[in-house]
Structures are given as structure tokens and as C-alpha cells.
Amino acid sequence: MTDFAATRALFNLPDGIVYLDGNSLGPLPAAVPARVAHVMTAEWGTQLIGAWNAADWMGAPQRVGDRVGRLIGAPPGTTVMGDTLSIKLYQALAAALALVPDRHLVLSDSGNFPSDLYIAQGLMATLGPQYRLHVVDPEEVADAITGDVGVLMLTEVDYRTGRLHDIAALTKQAHAVGAVVICDLAHSAGAMAVDVVATDVDFAVGCTYKYLNGGPGAPAFIYVANRHVDVALPALSGWMGHVEPFAFEPHYRPGTGIERMRVGTPPILALAALDAALDVWDDVDLRDVRRRSIELSQAFIAGVEARCPDLVLASPRDPARRGSQVSFRHPHARAVMHALKARGVIGDVRAPDILRFGFTPLFLTDVDVTHAISVLCDVILHERWDPEGVGTGRVT
Numbered sequence: 001m002t003d004f005a006a007t008r009a010l011f012n013l014p015d016g017i018v019y020l021d022g023n024s025l026g027p028l029p030a031a032v033p034a035r036v037a038h039v040m041t042a043e044w045g046t047q048l049i050g051a052w053n054a055a056d057w058m059g060a061p062q063r064v065g066d067r068v069g070r071l072i073g074a075p076p077g078t079t080v081m082g083d084t085l086s087i088k089l090y091q092a093l094a095a096a097l098a099l100v101p102d103r104h105l106v107l108s109d110s111g112n113f114p115s116d117l118y119i120a121q122g123l124m125a126t127l128g129p130q131y132r133l134h135v136v137d138p139e140e141v142a143d144a145i146t147g148d149v150g151v152l153m154l155t156e157v158d159y160r161t162g163r164l165h166d167i168a169a170l171t172k173q174a175h176a177v178g179a180v181v182i183c184d185l186a187h188s189a190g191a192m193a194v195d196v197v198a199t200d201v202d203f204a205v206g207c208t209y210k211y212l213n214g215g216p217g218a219p220a221f222i223y224v225a226n227r228h229v230d231v232a233l234p235a236l237s238g239w240m241g242h243v244e245p246f247a248f249e250p251h252y253r254p255g256t257g258i259e260r261m262r263v264g265t266p267p268i269l270a271l272a273a274l275d276a277a278l279d280v281w282d283d284v285d286l287r288d289v290r291r292r293s294i295e296l297s298q299a300f301i302a303g304v305e306a307r308c309p310d311l312v313l314a315s316p317r318d319p320a321r322r323g324s325q326v327s328f329r330h331p332h333a334r335a336v337m338h339a340l341k342a343r344g345v346i347g348d349v350r351a352p353d354i355l356r357f358g359f360t361p362l363f364l365t366d367v368d369v370t371h372a373i374s375v376l377c378d379v380i381l382h383e384r385w386d387p388e389g390v391g392t393g394r395v396t
């Protein structure tokens with residue numbers, strides 16, 4: 001059984017706040033600064049370029065990739081770190097389309113994160129006018145899986161509502177018509193027990209700065225199923241994905257296995273931060289995390305609905321159909337969130353009217369949830385928000 005008091009002690013959380021935004025940027029694990037400092041001074045500062053070999057910086061994307069892989073059910077050698085999620089998605093989609101050259105249709109849904117849709121639009125514009133992106137409502141995905149779909153590209157958890165797709169069932173259906181499946185685990189990895197092998201997806205991608213607490217701009221991951229890992233082409237054929245980067249050959253030859261999905265020089269400092277952050281998961285069972293996340297989020301919904309019935313639940317009520325976040329609608333969502341943050345309860349807002357709260361059992365307690373309910377309901381019931389007070393930052 002996971003000891004959540006022990007995991008909470010592994011984080012540096014500022015006093016006086018309830019952090020319900022670990023689904024957007026995980027907080028700082030206490031061990032990260034010293035690890036990054038060590039890599040800077042003892043490796044970079046002392047070994048200089050020798051650290052690529054001596055500290056095996058060169059192996060970091062795969063080494064850390066295997067650690068992330070363990071959290072998503074991926075066998076060793078099928079997950080690698082690098083770049084950003086948007087870029088890893090580009091590679092996955094290009095590789096997936098190349099596996100089904102006779103098909104030109106990509107199916108996704110309107111609950112997908114805009115960057116995923118934008119990346120698909122950009123890639124398909126490059127590939128040619130025969131390519132088409134079909135975006136349906138999340139509830140209509142199953143019906144839209146027809147024999148002309150080449151790639152089914154879904155994000156498991158809807159960033160606005162938290163609605164959870166049944167990836168295993170949709171993948172089975174897609175495979176039955178010969179389509180390839182990409183699953184974006186941005187809001188799943190570290191939030192629940194993911195099993196990319198059992199769900200049988202062909203590709204999975206995700207970021208590590210949300211539930212995995214890797215820090216702002218932490219490197220992304222890409223998983224390629226064993227059956228494709230020596231076949232799939234990376235699209236972005238950089239030297240770090242070449243079979244022999246230091247042969248400096250004029251022509252690209254893809255690397256062995258998942259190494260081919262590497263692109264350029266890996267972000268060593270960011271990988272060190274992520275590697276230290278992943279230590280937090282060593283004694284954690286993701287099934288416990290999921291169970292606790294459901295307890296906390298159900299308590300939050302029940303408390304909020306009992307005390308401020310004006311807030312409309314935007315998330316599925318059934319926790320089995322929801323990821324690890326709870327969203328409510330409010331016409332002045334930005335102003336309400338601004339007032340909440342001023343009172344130490346930190347969530348975020350997604351346009352146009354979503355108040356979003358993430359539940360991250362590694363560091364959240366029942367007391368936190370009770371406090372967040374009272375602050376939220378106090379702000380709503382007594383209209384303690386200022387319609388003009390929405391903050392000035394570019395990030396919501």
C-alpha cells in the first residue's frame with residue numbers, strides 16, 4: 001500500500017496554499033535541486049565534455065525513458081525522452097501514417113488538446129492535399145472508426161472536462177479496421193495505472209511536467225510498440241537518432257529500436273531534474289494513486305455541490321469515466337480563479353468557462369480538499385470575485 005504521507009514529504013510545497021494544479025505543472029520534488037546542482041558542478045563543471053561518456057549523458061534519454069516506461073506499462077527499450085510533447089506527437093503521427101501508406105485519414109476528437117490538432121494540421125499540410133483530419137465529438141469517436149481511417153489519434157483524458165476515453169476498446173475497434181492508434185497520455189501518465197501493452201496502442205506520447213513533476217519544459221516521451229520499434233521512421237531524422245551519430249555519415253540511417261526517435265542533443269539538465277523527480281514513484285503503486293484520486297475528487301464534487309449548487313459540474317460524474325481532474329463551469333471562471341488564487345487555492349482556467357482542479361494524491365490531503373471546498377464556496381456564495389480582476393498574465 002502506498003504511503004501518501006511519505007510521498008507528500010518528498011515535495012517542497014510553499015506554506016499556506018492548496019495546490020490543485022499538479023495536473024498542469026507538478027510541484028518541485030525536494031531532491032531535484034541538489035541533483036541538478038550535482039550534474040552542473042560535478043559533471044558539467046568538472047568533467048566538461050567528458051561527461052557525455054563518463055556520466056553517460058548520452059544514455060540519459062533511454063535510461064530515463066525506461067523509468068517513465070515502467071509507469072505506463074512499457075517494456076524496457078520502447079520509450080525514449082526528448083523534445084516536447086508537440087514534437088513527439090509529430091513524430092508519432094508521421095510514423096503512424098507511414099505504416100498505412102494507402103490511407104490518408106486521421107481521426108481525432110474535439111476534446112483533444114489544440115496543440116495535438118495543430119500539429120496534425122501542420123504535418124498533413126506538408127504531406128499533401130490528399131490527407132485529411134476528421135475531428136468529431138468525443139462521444140462520436142467509436143462510430144467514426146471506419147475502414148478509411150488510417151490513424152486514430154486520441155488523448156486519453158480531456159484537458160477541459162477530464163472525460164476519459166476507453167482506449168483499449170477504441171484501439172481494438174481501430175485495429176479491426178486496419179488503423180494505427182496513437183494515444184496521448186499527457187493527463188494519464190502518473191495519474192492512473194496506464195498499460196500501453198494491454199491497451200495495445202501502437203504509439204504513445206506524453207509530457208512529464210504534469211503528473212510526473214519533471215519541472216517546466218521537462219522533456220517529453222514517446223513509446224513505440226515492440227512490433228513497430230525497428231520499423232517506424234522518426235520523420236525528424238536528426239543525428240542523435242542515427243545508428244552511428246559519430247560516424248558523421250552524409251546519409252541518415254535510423255538507429256536501433258527506440259533510439260531512432262531521438263532527434264538532437266538531449267537536454268541533460270532537464271533530464272537530471274526529471275530523473276530525480278521520478279524517484280518519488282519508487283514505492284508508489286499507481287492503482288493506489290488512482291483509488292486515492294477518486295476519493296479526493298468525489299469528496300470535492302460532493303462538498304462543492306452541497307454548498308454551492310450554482311456551480312455546474314463539467315466533468316463526468318462517474319469517476320470511472322473521468323481522469324484525475326474535476327472541472328466546474330462558471331461564466332466568470334477567470335475572475336473566480338483569480339480570487340481563489342489570492343486565497344491560496346490554486347487551480348486554473350480553460351476557456352471559455354472552465355474552472356479546473358487537479359487531484360494529485362502524492363501530495364494532497366483530505367484537509368486540503370476540505371479547505372479548497374470552503375474557499376471556493378465562500379468565493380462563489382459571497383461573490384468575492386471581481387469581474388475586472390482576471391489578472392494580466394498570458395497564461396491562464
Ligand SMILES: *Cc1c(COP(=O)(O)O)cnc(C)c1O
Pocket residue numbers: 084085086087112113115116155159184186187207220
Ligand atoms: C499539456 C499537453 C500538451 C502540451 O504540449 P507541449 O509540446 O509539451 O507544450 C500537448 N498535448 C496534450 C494532450 C497536453 O495535455
